[in-house]
Amino acid sequence: MRDLAYHGKNHLESYLKSYKIILNYLSMSSETARATLSRRGTKMVQWLSLGIAVLAAFSTPVAAQPPGLVVSVAASVSDALDEIGRLYRAATGVTVAINTGGSHTLARQIVEGAGAGLFLSADDIQMNVVEKAGRLVPGTRTRLLTNELVVIAPTSSTEISLAQVLQGRIRRLAMGEPAAVPAGVYGRRWLEHEQSWARLEKLIVPFPTVRAVLSAVEAGRADAGIVYRTDVAGASVRVVAAIAANEHPYLDISYPVAVIRGPAESEARRFLDYLKSPAARAVFTKRGFRFDPAPAPQRENRAYGQRR
Template identity: 45%
Template sequence: MAVAMTACGAAKPDPADKAQGPVVFAAASLTDALGRIGEIYEAAGHPAPRFSFAASSALARQIEQGAEADVFFSADEDWMNYLASKNLIDPATRRPMLTNTLVLVAPARASFQLDLAPGMDLAGALKGGRLSLADPASVPAGKYARQALQHFGVWASVEASVVRAENVRAALRYVETGDAAAGIVFGTDAAAAGEAVSVVGTFPADSHAPIIYPVALLAGKGEGAGEEFLEFLGSRQALDVFTAAGFGTVSNAETPGYLPPK
């Protein structure tokens, strides 16, 4: 079965590298979809991928500090650009794969009502409670959330109520447990939570930067397990999993000429 991991170690690309399976550093919002894709990949006869899920910012810094990985799948372009600026990714393999939406959520049993519009009284709707976000100083979901609130002119009124989570799934948990009156997460995270949260509204796409998930091999990882898995991510099988989870796919996400293993 596909493995989620926190400590990573992968050898330099060689035949043993393929036998071990790829080490994939991926944004926390990809946890469910990539877990399922990993299962499909393994069932097709490939070695099980080993996943490390966290904030894109945390993963990029781990890679910068020498953590071994084959593939980096970020929730924004900024952290991929960061690694590219340090020559830590293979630029020829980089491509945008997915899109997402940004939503305001509340605990399922809460009577939280608010129209997402300029000048909305989000502070009043919180009724003294907290607003959970992934840390807007660095984590993509939090950065998008702050942009949206600034777009509507309400960031200053709620900033003191914000609880900063280490990643978007942690921000979601604050809402699921009722420790936050509301939170801003990706639409796919809200969908994964099921009946534990209710979606109050979806932020307009023009209220924040485009939510794009790029993926790339790390530098020096060509012809290894990571390359095979990267190709599989663009297969129709994998893209169907992403779509079922609520992600959008960019027009060139599909691997050209990819044939699934028989």
């Protein structure tokens, strides 16, 4: 009992920053809260989402269950991690709380001291940011999954073709923020390769996650969008074209994963091992992901402005 309490105390100290942000927000008057959200709404929501994940992992007394594990995962892989987390709890009794968002947002949270035990990014660029900040446990970083981009359109828009998109004969193209969101970085790289970036740049509507891009296209707020192939299953969109990885190797889409320094290292290592297990692989495969064959050390995923 004493060991469990001590372990839980260390976890909670690691997540103190997240708790303080939540408590400060809850103590505001409604007018102050509205003003704060209007000025810093996006960042506040990002930290609140992390705080909710922390509370979910530690919402029952330490004596009632083993300490939980908070993992920060890219939005495009969050559904798979939710399912794997449930399987892991059934197998081990350990609760896995998923903190999800854009990889660039998650990386910033971790660098600023947020208490995630594991980071699953949608590209190497954001994992490099965390590694350079000294937050990764050495030797734990590995490239886990691969994915592909697709161009989508609303189901009601049956006439939009890939040629129309590349030629700029549309009004709005939704995609992840090209300077930060991995899917946006990959999307810009592809458009540059197709020599279409210059004519499309002014038509782009940037979003913080691929899920937001998908929602915008589903609702008809954009004529076309660029998302991952794994995002479109069950969505009310039409796939205009698939950007096959074997035809566009310069994209090098990869999902690296690593353990974050802190009191949750041991449990995070166990969960990382579980992500490579047959049970987890079955979930990833069912949702359309493939496994990255690249061994460590990882190939560097260059920023959008660097050409291979």
